[in-house]
Amino acid sequence: AQSVSQHNHHVILSEAASLELGCNYSYGGTVNLFWYVQYPGQHLQLLLKYFSGDPLVKGIKGFEAEFIKSKFSFNLRKPSVQWSDTAEYFCAVASGNTGKLIFGQGTTLQVKP
């Protein structure tokens, strides 16, 4: 069965610190990978996506993610976080066969000014 696991549930960083949020999935076939962000009181917003090609993808607001097929991972990174990055981050995987989209449990990021 398709599943997604985010290892960090709650992360607290100081401004300018580097960020890496882990995401692993289990699915044996073709996958399409996403990171979404939800700022306090707001709706889900797409940060970045991977379908094929270069496994290092860049998204909005300086975020990037790397797809490592052998590790079934799609970790999110940002070199230097800002207070405005405080939000909840969700990793999601869509099956390449059916398009079924499954989310991880989410990681709450708190950035201290």
Next chain:
Amino acid sequence: DVKVTQSSRYLVKRTGEKVFLECVQDMDHENMFWYRQDPGLGLRLIYFSYDVKMKEKGDIPEGYSVSREKKERFSLILESASTNQTSMYLCASSLGTTGSNTEAFFGQGTRLTVV
């Protein structure tokens, strides 16, 4: 722009009531989804529809059913609402099954409270 519209932003229902949550998309998308979002649990898939009248159970289908009689509309039904179904419900749609077609677009959410 893709638009996914959920019929209500806020709903308050009584225990035991039958509740209908409606979702409409305007981009001829094949796939539609219903999720519930709860703190610490992320978005959990309730049901997924990949074509008209075609559906697949997600991770937490118990207590819910769905209907997709027309391509643009996907309804979530709570057969007999219970307090543990108090949650934020999110509808989404995507164009298809491959590559960029799997990108999902979300409605604004329905905050359901069952009292």
